[in-house]
Amino acid sequence: MSELSTEERIKLAVSFIEQSPPGEVNDVVNDIRAVIGDDDALMPHAVPALRAYNLAQLQVVEHAASDGVEAHSSLLSDATIVPNSSPERFYDHPNRTFVFDHVTLLPSDYQPIALPEADETFRAVLAESLGKYARNHFPSGHASVSTDQVPLPPVAPPASPVADEATASGLATPAERDQPGMREEEPTPLIGGRTPAAEDEVDAEGGLSKLDEAESDAMDTGASERDIAGRVEVEPTPVVGQRPLDAKDEVDAEGGLAVLDEEVAEVKAEGAAQAEREHEEKEAYALAAEDAEDAIDIDAASPAAGSSPPSASAAQLPASAPAPVHTPLDNPKFTLEIVGNRFNPSNFWTGRWRTRWVVDRAARTVSGTIRVDVHYYEQGNVQLSTEHRAAFELPDGEDAALASAIVSNIARVETEYQLEIGDVYAGLGDKAFRALRRALPVTRQRVDWDKVSGYSIGSDLSKAFA
Template sequence: MDATERIQAASNFLLQSPPGEINDVLNDVRNIISDDDLLQEGVLPALREYNLAQFMTVDVPGTEHQSIVSEAARISSSESGSEERFLDPRSKTSFVFDHLSLEASDPQTVEPSSESEPFRLALETSTLTYLSAHFHDGVASVFSTQETPNRFVIQVVANKYNPTNYWAGRWRSEYFVDLNENKVSGKILVNIHYYEQGNVQLATTHEISLALPPAVVTSSPSSSASKIIALIGDEEGKYQISLNDTYQEMGEKTFKGLRRALPMTRQKIDWDKVLGYKLGAELSSSKGVFGNS
């Protein structure tokens, strides 16, 4: 395998990293590349793709909160793509994000759109209230789109890492609020990884599409935003219940069907001994055949 193939293999591993484990995967693929300079240069595009897709969070310089790094937050990039600037609408600050170190730098003040900011701010306020009520250590960002007036993007990410007990999880949700067409569309993405004496991953995507009643759109920004977040909350609550039902069914049926039951001794099988017994039986059988010939 040449260097290009090794870089491609390493990039594929990184893009499939479970929540909170990308550094572990990166350390593992260093053994594949055996060249830190080549590794850093070669896998940087994959790290960038992963960070944007997974809604990586970063401490915003000069603030006490985190912001989401995503495609919706990206406002500019260099020709090489190595230096990208992202927006934290909550603090009206832009910053350069390093996809390798996961750090923000060079904060600059950004003046928001006077037309979009009142409703964006109302959506942000309602979203943060919803976040504190339903998510542990969650982060949310609300953006107004420059291309289309009266169109906003709500992004939420919540991570929970518990390496001591061998599990990790990530919730991501993204919604497009379109006041021109009176609708909300988006999706929920959940990734969970259990890896104690095994390796089980769950990855789900749930699409959502809601029509906004006229009364919601014609209300004041704060009232309208509150009603929109309430509609989103109802949909997320329904999906949470469906996930819980799925987990229950998997525990009672699916995993029991896959699991090998322990023998009557309640002791784990020593597969090395079993393999030895099988080889011994095959050798004995072979001797008998040759002896008769």
């Protein structure tokens, strides 16, 4: 038989991670690392196994106090995963989600989230009742209540009217103008881009007249708006068509003013055409978005006979298509989970109690699974692994009364199962373990093997039946 490759050895080794006894996964991982001897090759395979182990064993996550939220704990499970989240996120109810590192067991990147008010109200009263039960019945118990309801879409912060107006006009907002580097230390030019230092032009013959003409033209072309908005320009500001105001030879030439007027008119016409195109694009985008929303509730069907299928271009949405429409579930399910851990390695035993109950108000049922795992390893290796399924009908009542009734029934079922386990454990010595031993002879006495040659079976049997 050929020797296994490193990858094959790793695949076999990581399978032991998901079978780790309660509280001993770190010991298992360290043993695997020693066997493989290559962490770089091991970790890509170990991380998915650790994730599966943490979800199945209801890993407890400790959250430090932050952002006004007190220190608390939550559970990891398939039910606490935020739907369609990438990277994978978990609920930290009532209004946060987080990313979890399955190697370091640390949460990070908290983000807000919200559920529909009615569903969150019922989830909260269930969590309150289940938390009280867990604290009263488990010395180190943790509880969690989750729902498969689709979270509400994030609410965008209100936009500032000043910022919107400045963005639309291409100007800097007041906040941007206050940023370092937005203000220039150069002298502020006058309208038309001329600075007060240009004394040679003003004092020259006809210079004042030319300055007045330049200022008048610049005001007509909107240069004054840039000064009012806080724009600071060091270089002279050209007029429409990139013609400098001091180009006297062009403006004063025959027909020069008429050419300038034509250029101004062309720019205005181009601006109007651009505005019209933007308006048409917005209308097309809105129509495409409406079509996409309407198409969500329509089943795809083949085209009718004699009709041609729609073109691909007609069915395409713009590149920035809107996010999927939020469609809340009419009857979401609620998952109640409890985990109780008892680790005592100094006495060579560990144990874990896990329960998972699903409340289905549409079917009016509450179904659950109870799992108990115990490991005892003093001079040996003995494990207990049990699974018990139960269900009961959903009680009647409003949210608070209904939640209390559900938890009361859960407590009754779990207590009965715990008592059954106790009875079975008490009977192990007298029944199960005794059945494993060799039966005594009919004399009900142990055989003395040192005197076995002196036994006379016939006489002994006669005495026994006398």
